[in-house]
Amino acid sequence: MTENVKTITLTANDGNFELQQETANWTLRADQGYSPVQMLASAAAACGGYVYQEVLENSKVPFEMKKAEVAYTRDEVDNKAHPLKEIELTFYLQVPADLQKKATSCLRLINRNCPVVQSLDPKITISEKAVFVD
Structure with missing residues (x-):
């Protein structure tokens, strides 16, 4: 991979994926978030x-x-x-x-x-x- 690669980690939590934020995680699922x-x-x-x-x-x-x-x-x-x-x-x-x-x-x-x-x-x-x- 090149040096311009950016990484975002999505945490798996009870079958959902969450984008970690300082104040609260964002659930990436229509019935629980976006x-x-x-x-x-x-x-x-x-x-x-x-x-x-x-x-x-x-x-x-x-x-x-x-x-x-x-x-x-x-x-x-x-x-x-x-x-x-x-x-x-x-x-x-x-x-x-x-x-x-x-x-x-x-x-x-x-x-x-x-x-x-x-x-x-x-x-x-x-x-x-x-x-x-x-």
Whole structure:
């Protein structure tokens, strides 16, 4: 392995896998915490949000990020594993009215600059939108 390898240990506990944290472990199981698929979709949203904020800063667009939402669908028909089919990222932020068009244009740079999105199967459709709030 190369020197860039990062390791995360998941602890097995009563048939569940847990991601260890200082304050409390995160159970990676849908009926007891977040499922691995939910974590994957959330990782795309968080990573996309960080990239979007950086793009806005580099584009000199003042903003205040309020929240990000992720909606996803799974392929329930064509694949027995039910992998992710679509991910929609929605960012809620404040941007001056005269710069909202520019902020919307910046969305197109998220996918090509987000390492999580770049790591996903290209068959997964990923879309982004900005909702401007007061």
